[in-house]
Amino acid sequence: MEIRKVRFIEPGAPPYRRSLLNLFVYDRYIRNPSTGLMTLATIVQRQVPDTLMYSESISKVRWDDCYDADVVFIGAFTFAAPRGYAIADKIRRHSKAVVVIGGLHATACPEEAAKHADYVLLGEGDETILSFLDALRADQVPSFDGIARFDEDGVLHDAGMPKPPHDIDTIPNRHLVWNYHKMAGHNTLWGQVHASRGCPYNCDYCALVRLYGRRVRTRSPQNVVEDIRQCIAFHDEGRHRIATMLWLTDDNFFADREWALSVLDAIIESDIDYRFTIQARYEVGLDDEMLERLAKAGFVELSLGIEFIDDDSFQEFHKRSTTSEIERAIANIHAHGIRARGLFIFGAPGDRPGVGKAVANFAIENGIQGMLLQSMYFIPGTPVYDRFKGDLLHTNWEKCVGNVVHRPRDITPRQLQREMIICSKTYYSWRRLFHSLAHLPEELAREQHATVASIACCSRASSSGR
Numbered sequence: 285m286e287i288r289k290v291r292f293i294e295p296g297a298p299p300y301r302r303s304l305l306n307l308f309v310y311d312r313y314i315r316n317p318s319t320g321l322m323t324l325a326t327i328v329q330r331q332v333p334d335t336l337m338y339s340e341s342i343s344k345v346r347w348d349d350c351y352d353a354d355v356v357f358i359g360a361f362t363f364a365a366p367r368g369y370a371i372a373d374k375i376r377r378h379s380k381a382v383v384v385i386g387g388l389h390a391t392a393c394p395e396e397a398a399k400h401a402d403y404v405l406l407g408e409g410d411e412t413i414l415s416f417l418d419a420l421r422a423d424q425v426p427s428f429d430g431i432a433r434f435d436e437d438g439v440l441h442d443a444g445m446p447k448p449p450h451d452i453d454t455i456p457n458r459h460l461v462w463n464y465h466k467m468a469g470h471n472t473l474w475g476q477v478h479a480s481r482g483c484p485y486n487c488d489y490c491a492l493v494r495l496y497g498r499r500v501r502t503r504s505p506q507n508v509v510e511d512i513r514q515c516i517a518f519h520d521e522g523r524h525r526i527a528t529m530l531w532l533t534d535d536n537f538f539a540d541r542e543w544a545l546s547v548l549d550a551i552i553e554s555d556i557d558y559r560f561t562i563q564a565r566y567e568v569g570l571d572d573e574m575l576e577r578l579a580k581a582g583f584v585e586l587s588l589g590i591e592f593i594d595d596d597s598f599q600e601f602h603k604r605s606t607t608s609e610i611e612r613a614i615a616n617i618h619a620h621g622i623r624a625r626g627l628f629i630f631g632a633p634g635d636r637p638g639v640g641k642a643v644a645n646f647a648i649e650n651g652i653q654g655m656l657l658q659s660m661y662f663i664p665g666t667p668v669y670d671r672f673k674g675d676l677l678h679t680n681w682e683k684c685v686g687n688v689v690h691r692p693r694d695i696t697p698r699q700l701q702r703e704m705i706i707c708s709k710t711y712y713s714w715r716r717l718f719h720s721l722a723h724l725p726e727e728l729a730r731e732q733h734a735t736v737a738s739i740a741c742c743s744r745a746s747s748s749g750r
């Protein structure tokens with residue numbers, strides 16, 4: 285078949301809606317579009333110039349523009365999978381396009397996804413997507429590693445995971461996302477760059493190691509810096525944004541230490557002067573050289589995957605951490621003038637009434653600046669899913685956005701959900717807000733002092749050749 289027109293669709297849950305809330309609340313009706321799908325659209329557009337992506341996090345889909353496409357690719361994380369299936373069904377009802385679903389959730393649940401598509405593409409699509417289009421052009425049924433589909437007799441063919449791609453140095457063309465440029469000035473949208481894939485750890489609840497594997501693969505530092513430059517230009521061009529920050533979205537940027545240092549050096553040596561945030565395990569907080577380099581490169585915040593506040597839970601889920609080491613790391617991060625945000629998981633077997641207050645107090649006592657609370661979710665293919673699948677309340681994937689979706693051992697689901705609210709209210713209380721506002725000038729001065737101290741410390745380190 286001839287392939288003249290390709291469309292990519294990212295389902296939104298909930299889909300984009302014009303609202304005043306868009307200006308203030310992240311993740312309500314406007315969210316960043318998927319970097320993964322944008323990357324694939326960029327790769328395909330080199331071969332098929334009429335390629336465009338819709339993200340329901342950014343705008344409504346122009347359906348007529350999708351119905352006459354030759355191929356429609358849909359990519360979804362778990363929380364958006366039901367919406368992705370509804371979109372796939374709709375396209376199949378109204379058009380002759382070949383419909384393909386891929387992404388993290390389809391990779392975990394190929395049989396479920398294959399019911400709504402002609403093909404499911406498993407794993408990272410950077411290379412397989414081109415082989416797939418080649419097969420269609422040659423009028424062959426694509427059947428290499430990484431393809432799953434039902435045949436005419438309703439038999440599932442699942443060729444298993446493909447090899448990871450060799451080349452991940454693609455800079456996503458953000459202009460390929462319909463209306464993104466118009467919306468990019470919203471303060472709630474931060475630029476995003478994803479610089480590496482894979483993580484050497486193997487936490488029981490992590491769906492990502494199942495997708496990317498445990499071998500860490502990295503982009504070249506120059507390529508990452510160029511992506512950062514383009515991303516900043518895209519979001520800030522001619523706009524007056526209040527909250528400017530770029531998020532390096534890697535799951536474990538620091539897993540390859542030497543590479544991480546070389547990326548930070550490349551940022552420092554470039555003319556980029558920006559504010560960054562990044563996710564991290566606690567160990568980076570004990571690495572003075574890395575912290576100095578981070579501060580010098582403009583990283584103002586580390587989002588720490590703290591997850592639990594008791595060592596039993598770490599052991600339970602094979603998360604290699606201890607509470608005391610985490611506390612030590614947070615103190616050292618602060619000493620380098622960098623903020624520490626805490627990401628926490630509720631719903632471990634040891635959680636009991638009172639856990640909400642305990643987590644909030646941990647965050648307050650350790651001076652954590654910002655919390656993200658989630659209840660454990662269970663993705664097929666992960667060890668936690670196999671262990672707890674009998675305790676799930678449902679498998680409505682749209683509810684996997686932080687809500688309690690299982691029956692924990694020592695607390696009811698309702699009470700656990702309440703504990704999360706208590707945690708949030710304790711941490712983000714009016715009293716604490718007024719206290720912070722009253723002490724803002726001192727805080728700013730302290731932060732400035734710490735930053736200056738850490739920069740001075742960095743320049744000493746670099747002048748001594750370390």
Ligand code: B12
Pocket residue numbers: 297298311315316317318319320321323324341357358359360361362363384385386387388389405406407408409410413476478491492495533534535657658663684685686
């Ligand atoms: C950036 C990010 C966000 C951003 C933007 C999300 C977006 N639109 O991409 C924001 C802040 C909005 C966000 C919010 C949330 N997120 Co988030 N987020 C991420 C993060 C850190 C990076 C995503 C990314 O850029 N990946 C890099 C690209 C290169 O990889 P990729 O997207 O997987 O794409 C590759 C392959 O999957 C494949 N592929 C993807 N799509 C398709 C389609 C086809 C057709 C094909 C062939 C291949 C293919 O090819 C791509 C290139 O190789 C991921 C962690 C992660 N590493 O993915 C979590 C992650 C996606 N988030 C997660 C969660 C749970 C959430 C929240 C629910 C958190 C919360 N409690 O609020 C919310 C949901 C908000 C909502 N309703 O939309 C989970 C999802 C788990 C799951 N099984 O789906 C993840 C995986 C984190 C985790 N540790 O588990 N998130």
Ligand code: SF4
Pocket residue numbers: 483484485486487490491492493535536565589
């Ligand atoms: S450290 Fe993070 S990315 Fe790595 S396996 Fe654990 S949860 Fe997944």
